[in-house]
Amino acid sequence: MRAWREYRLAPLRVGLTASLILGFxxxxxxxxxxxxxxxxxxxxxxxxxxxxxxxxxxxxAAIARRGTPAGAAACIGCHGPSGEGNAAAGFPRLAGLPAxxxxxxxxxxxxxLRASPxxxxxxxxxxxxxxxxxxxxxxxxxxAHRQAETISGSRAALTAPxxxxxxxxxxYGDERARIPGCTNCHGAVGLGEAPSIPPLxxxxxxxxxxxxxxxxxxxxxxxxxGQMASVAHALAPADTKLxxxxxQGLPPPSQGSP
Amino acid sequence: xxxxxxxxxxxxxxxxxxxxxxxxELTRAGLKVVGLERGEPRYTSPDFQGPVMHDELRFSVRxxxxxxxxxxxxxxxxxxxxxxxxxxxxxxxxxxxxxGGSMVHWNGQTYRFQDTDFRMKTHSEERYGKNFSDPDxxxxxxxxxxxxxxxxxxxxxxxxxxxxxxxxxKGEIRPGxxxxxxxxxxxxxxxxxxxxxxxxxxxxxxxxxxxxxxPQPSSNLSQPYTNPEGVRLNxxxxxxxxxRYGCEHYAKSTPQTIILPVLAKTPGFTLRTSTQVLRIxxxxxxxxxxxxxxxxxxxxxxxxxxxxxxxxLFALNNVRMLLLSKIGRPYDPNSQEGxxxxxxxxxxxxxxxxxxxxxxxxxxxxxSGASGTVISDFVSDNFDHSKLNFLGGxxxxxxxxxxxxxxxxxxPPGTPGWGTGWKSAVKRYYNHTIALTVHGSSVANRANxxxxxxxxxxAWGLPILRMTFDFPQNDLRLxxxxxxxxxxxxxxxxxQQVAGGPRTGPYDVTVYQTTHNTGGTVMGDNPRTSVVNRxxxxxxxxxxxxxGASVFPQNASYNPTNTVGALAFWSAExxxxxxxxxxxxxxxx
Numbered sequence: 097m098r099a100w101r102e103y104r105l106a107p108l109r110v111g112l113t114a115s116l117i118l119g120f121x122x123x124x125x126x127x128x129x130x131x132x133x134x135x136x137x138x139x140x141x142x143x144x145x146x147x148x149x150x151x152x153x154x155x156x157a158a159i160a161r162r163g164t165p166a167g168a169a170a171c172i173g174c175h176g177p178s179g180e181g182n183a184a185a186g187f188p189r190l191a192g193l194p195a196x197x198x199x200x201x202x203x204x205x206x207x208x209l210r211a212s213p214x215x216x217x218x219x220x221x222x223x224x225x226x227x228x229x230x231x232x233x234x235x236x237x238x239x240a241h242r243q244a245e246t247i248s249g250s251r252a253a254l255t256a257p258x259x260x261x262x263x264x265x266x267x268y269g270d271e272r273a274r275i276p277g278c279t280n281c282h283g284a285v286g287l288g289e290a291p292s293i294p295p296l297x298x299x300x301x302x303x304x305x306x307x308x309x310x311x312x313x314x315x316x317x318x319x320x321x322g323q324m325a326s327v328a329h330a331l332a333p334a335d336t337k338l339x340x341x342x343x344q345g346l347p348p349p350s351q352g353s354p
Numbered sequence: 355x356x357x358x359x360x361x362x363x364x365x366x367x368x369x370x371x372x373x374x375x376x377x378x379e380l381t382r383a384g385l386k387v388v389g390l391e392r393g394e395p396r397y398t399s400p401d402f403q404g405p406v407m408h409d410e411l412r413f414s415v416r417x418x419x420x421x422x423x424x425x426x427x428x429x430x431x432x433x434x435x436x437x438x439x440x441x442x443x444x445x446x447x448x449x450x451x452x453x454g455g456s457m458v459h460w461n462g463q464t465y466r467f468q469d470t471d472f473r474m475k476t477h478s479e480e481r482y483g484k485n486f487s488d489p490d491x492x493x494x495x496x497x498x499x500x501x502x503x504x505x506x507x508x509x510x511x512x513x514x515x516x517x518x519x520x521x522x523x524k525g526e527i528r529p530g531x532x533x534x535x536x537x538x539x540x541x542x543x544x545x546x547x548x549x550x551x552x553x554x555x556x557x558x559x560x561x562x563x564x565x566x567x568x569p570q571p572s573s574n575l576s577q578p579y580t581n582p583e584g585v586r587l588n589x590x591x592x593x594x595x596x597x598r599y600g601c602e603h604y605a606k607s608t609p610q611t612i613i614l615p616v617l618a619k620t621p622g623f624t625l626r627t628s629t630q631v632l633r634i635x636x637x638x639x640x641x642x643x644x645x646x647x648x649x650x651x652x653x654x655x656x657x658x659x660x661x662x663x664x665x666x667l668f669a670l671n672n673v674r675m676l677l678l679s680k681i682g683r684p685y686d687p688n689s690q691e692g693x694x695x696x697x698x699x700x701x702x703x704x705x706x707x708x709x710x711x712x713x714x715x716x717x718x719x720x721x722s723g724a725s726g727t728v729i730s731d732f733v734s735d736n737f738d739h740s741k742l743n744f745l746g747g748x749x750x751x752x753x754x755x756x757x758x759x760x761x762x763x764x765x766p767p768g769t770p771g772w773g774t775g776w777k778s779a780v781k782r783y784y785n786h787t788i789a790l791t792v793h794g795s796s797v798a799n800r801a802n803x804x805x806x807x808x809x810x811x812x813a814w815g816l817p818i819l820r821m822t823f824d825f826p827q828n829d830l831r832l833x834x835x836x837x838x839x840x841x842x843x844x845x846x847x848x849x850q851q852v853a854g855g856p857r858t859g860p861y862d863v864t865v866y867q868t869t870h871n872t873g874g875t876v877m878g879d880n881p882r883t884s885v886v887n888r889x890x891x892x893x894x895x896x897x898x899x900x901x902g903a904s905v906f907p908q909n910a911s912y913n914p915t916n917t918v919g920a921l922a923f924w925s926a927e928x929x930x931x932x933x934x935x936x937x938x939x940x941x942x943x
Contacts, residue, residue: 323603
């Protein structure tokens with residue numbers, strides 16, 4: 097756990113600082129009365145003021161842990177006790193993703209812009225305020241506990257030339273396939289760009305592969321610029337697998353951005 | 355001792371937009387073509403990728419992608435009585451270099467000129483009489499009409515994938531487009547880019563005053579697109595790093611994103627980079643080009659024989675190449691003899707700023723190079739000049755291209771020029787200012803011209819190009835009038851304060867305006883006032899064709915690139931369908 101702090105990189109600091117200047121309150125810890133999950137670190141901070149009634153951290157944590165009275169299941173069931181996801185099942189990491197992005201994805205599920213037999217019915221049971229609350233909760237989660245073998249497993253899966261190919265794709269893209277480097281939008285080390293561009297670093301490989309396929313087949317079509325569909329169509333299947341495995345092995349966001 | 359190479363069918367000097375287009379058309383016709391490019395090869399991946407590409411100091415301030423003016427500057431003076439000095443730091447205009455040329459780092463603003471531009475002399479005389487403006491103006495017809503070029507504009511726009519909305523479809527005026535445009539055969543290949551907030555504010559104000567706002571046609575595409583060459587472009591991400599930067603997203607139409615992948619697979623095309631062409635070689639009687647002479651990156655000299663030479667080095671360098679090669683007669687403003695270097699023109703730009711309260715976030719960083727909304731009510735001869743004292747026009751628009759931290763710091767008048775007062779004003783107004791653009795035409799006159807400098811030489815020992823230019827009074831009067839109209843629109847845009855002013859003389863070569871240098875190898879029907887005929891073929895050496903904005907007799911209200919591309923296709927077709935079948939002059943004057 098502690099080792100993750102050593103990966104705290106300048107771009108993330110800049111991103112956080114920029115968020116603060118732009119006036120986003122940056123929740124730095126789980127709600128004070130709800131600590132207990134392993135791995136939530138960072139200094140404690142007071143809960144930010146509510147925006148719309150119940151869109152505050154305490155409620156977000158409650159939804160994540162217990163679900164809602166309307167019948168939305170608890171997020172931790174699939175997304176892990178600290179939002180780290182489930183690599184084997186391909187359920188994505190949520191911890192440290194931007195709050196605006198998470199809330200938008202939940203909303204997009206309800207409008208059919210993003211197909212999922214699991215998430216669509218679940219998102220439909222959430223109000224907008226609940227979406228905002230749970231998004232803020234996950235954005236603010238500290239370094240998530242990760243299974244050690246997940247990381248070493250993913251690194252072991254790539255040979256040196258494969259890792260080099262993946263890194264090249266991530267940074268430079270591919271001229272023949274007309275693919276720009278992922279880092280142009282997803283950040284120099286894949287930590288994303290709040291509020292709208294999610295981190296890829298530390299996201300689990302199965303989920304990344306599945307998502308790229310959903311961009312390709314159109315079952316996810318909530319990118320107004322059409323950028324991700326272009327990328328997904330252009331990526332060769334072998335490259336998709338390499339890239340996903342490589343990204344899973346990168347250090348995940350260690351602090352949330354709102 | 356220069357090494358003589360095997361003869362090829364054609365040499366293309368300069369592999370930018372025009373060189374690429376001509377190389378494609380000529381190889382498609384079966385010719386063996388060598389493209390000689392002064393600069394480096396470069397491709398979207400890896401060379402234009404971020405974050406390296408978003409280095410404002412390197413690319414905007416230090417002009418990393420521009421012509422090296424240590425080795426090859428231009429000298430400048432405002433008038434004949436002055437001594438021209440080399441421009442040691444590019445300012446007013448930024449000539450490109452490298453594979454893809456300046457189209458790699460253009461903004462993508464893509465307009466068609468009007469018929470009133472192509473027939474400016476005849477039209478102005480019909481409507482306003484002869485001698486309407488100043489007597490020293492040299493306004494000329496182009497020798498082609500809009501109707502001649504329409505199919506080539508169409509072809510060029512579909513090659514690029516231009517994003518826009520037609521205003522005149524086969525004579526029928528369409529709402530939402532430019533009602534002043536001449537008829538188009540079809541709509542744009544992709545829809546307009548999203549309208550930024552600042553442009554929406556402009557649109558409402560312009561509407562309220564009875565003008566006709568429409569989305570600026572953009573070669574930063576609004577959606578993924580595959581062009582007729584089978585090359586695919588992506589959608590623009592509004593990153594705000596367009597002009598002076600390569601596009602990392604494959605979203606800006608450049609030679610790299612529209613044609614070079616095809617040329618790369620064409621066996622008949624050979625690309626040589628880091629080759630500095632010294633001159634076009636001529637036969638003993640001076641009437642035929644025999645090829646070109648160049649020096650490669652290792653300093654070795656070569657002679658490349660060729661049956662056909664395409665001069666496509668960018669407007670300024672086209673003129674210099676003809677002068678160095680002694681093709682045609684240099685223009686002498688005093689005797690009015692000669693034509694090469696004659697009718698140099700530019701662009702007359704100005705701006706108006708609107709400053710807002712802190713409650714209105716403009717977000718200037720979210721723009722593309724060509725997003726925005728404009729009006730053409732004051733373009734060309736779309737308005738009655740009879741009570742005015744100038745010819746020409748300007749478009750007015752809210753077309754901010756970005757909010758980059760070093761360059762973008764608008765402040766209201768009265769702000770101190772430096773120090774704490776300046777810094778707090780920059781902070782206060784960075785996200786609360788709209789900057790309108792007035793983009794005006796440029797007439798040619800007797801005095802403005804290009805020739806070879808008598809004193810200064812480039813790194814290869816050849817005389818550099820000398821530019822003699824000041825704004826004609828006609829254009830300053832144009833700027834005063836139309837900037838006044840822009841100010842009225844600005845006042846209707848709901849800000850706290852409006853500030854701006856027209857372009858005033860003298861022309862300052864150190865301050866950036868545009869890279870729309872035109873003229874010097876003008877096209878026309880009369881060899882006494884033009885260098886090339888209507889097919890861009892040299893009157894003097896019939897196997898030399900000159901393509902680029904150097905063929906414009908004067909510059910119009912709009913940006914040149916679309917017209918440069920259309921003329922390149924028009925000329926290429928004449929070469930392939932007529933010249934190659936019967937080499938020799940295509941026009942007998």
